[in-house]
Amino acid sequence: xxxxxxxxxxxxxxxxxxxxxxxxxxxxxxxxxxxxxxxxxxxxxxxxxxxxxxxxxxxxxxxxxxxxxxxxxxxxxxxxxxxxxxxxxxxxxxxxxx
Numbered sequence: 001x002x003x004x005x006x007x008x009x010x011x012x013x014x015x016x017x018x019x020x021x022x023x024x025x026x027x028x029x030x031x032x033x034x035x036x037x038x039x040x041x042x043x044x045x046x047x048x049x050x051x052x053x054x055x056x057x058x059x060x061x062x063x064x065x066x067x068x069x070x071x072x073x074x075x076x077x078x079x080x081x082x083x084x085x086x087x088x089x090x091x092x093x094x095x096x097x098x
Contacts, residue, residue: 025086032083035072044069 022030027046034043044065053062053071062071 028083028086032081032086036081038073040069040073043072 031043031046033039034046047065047068049065050063051065051068053068054060062068
């Protein structure tokens, strides 16, 4: 399977319920683990109800937790992914928002 650079933005991905006691690095690791395992219930539990998924290269926009989970669950073809590197923000900084 070839490698692809994923160029997309996910806004308002916040932990819901199961993330109590998790820091941002734990949430990101759980996000990629659930997605690569196709654990859609676990994946959805990590998302805010109002999550917005944007793909700038195709100008697609997916709004809402259920729609984003469905988008990934129904994505066609065989695919595999892994988070190669997650770079945490420096202490005391906040993520940028558009």
